[in-house]
Amino acid sequence: MNPKKYLSKYQGRRTHPVIWCAAIICAVLAVAVIIAGIVVCVGYIIIHPRIPFISVLSATLDAFQYDEAGLLVAQMTMDIRATNDNGKARASFQDTSMLLVFGGTEVAQLVAPPFEVERNGTSDLHYVVESRQIPLNREQMELMRLSLRWDEVGFDLRGKFRAQWRVGLLSSFKFWCYLKCRLRFHLNGTFTNTDRCSSRAQ
Template identity: 35%
Template sequence: MPSKSKLSSSRSDRDGGRNVLVWCGAVICTIITLAIIITGIVTFIGYLVIHPRVPYVSVVYAHLDRMEIDHYQGALGMQVNIVIRANNGNHMAHAGFSHSNYTLSLDGKDIALLQEPDFEVSKNSSVDFTFVAQASPVPLDPEQADEVETGLQKDLITFNLKGGARVRWRVDRLGSFRFSSRLDCRLQFHASNLSYVPSSCTSKAK
């Protein structure tokens, strides 16, 4: 049988090996924890310094060029100019806009589809796009025709503009960002002189 001294030495070796492993594990965990903390601090400081902003789109101007109502056939013909501005408030990164699609409708009736090819906006800058929405006489159901007639009487014609674009930009070491910029607003015009009634129409990020 092994002597007590040999057993004691064997146990001591095993305990020593376990202690080394535990010590090494503790050191590794400490290093990982410190690395995570430092990365978080650097990212936070970088955010405060760079202060990335979500690019967005907004309607800055519109004008109802013409509007023709055929009361006998219940049809609408019109042309609307809409200026949509793509804004990039990041002073250290360009922003790319893609899949820009907007639908102009009247009381649930789609009238025109507005589209723009992919484009980029320079850092801390903006780009304006003028869309010309034209509609040949569009047939209206009785409810829609009544809505137009009511608008004429109130001197206020209301269109709905819905759509958006996909936005992407990269801010140095903070990485890449991607959002969907959604636009959903009402465009109102005076029926008497076809002028635009200014209102806030800015996209929301999703």
């Protein structure tokens, strides 16, 4: 092939304007993402907000029924407190969901719509939890027998939520937080927990 003919074949071609526009848009988006990342990092370094958290404020076992057939019915009143101890940033809580579990079996699910907590503020979530009639297996029945003997019954609380802090128009990336603890009650309904039930890192 003649090299001159080969070169002249491609010299006449020009990049289509649509391709140029797409390249410019991609470049602008890349620069915008880099700038946004720098702004968030600088804002975090300057403000250094603490992670918001949720904790069990109070709980009462209002009803507790268990029969010889191994059927359990429980009703509980629970107050969960969302805390934002940042003095410079608001905090938003999203996808808040908690499971109340007895002996590995789900008793009830607790959810909350998205909400915000102001700087150095708190917001309380009130739940009235009533379980369906739950059949217990042999291990759970043995656990219940011991609970009746010791006059103390325990439920596991497992929760998670997505948190995000905001300063004006500046907001952080969302991050998951988790809560896992055991709620203990006397059979008369009294909450006996002495340890802290919170998603905050110890």
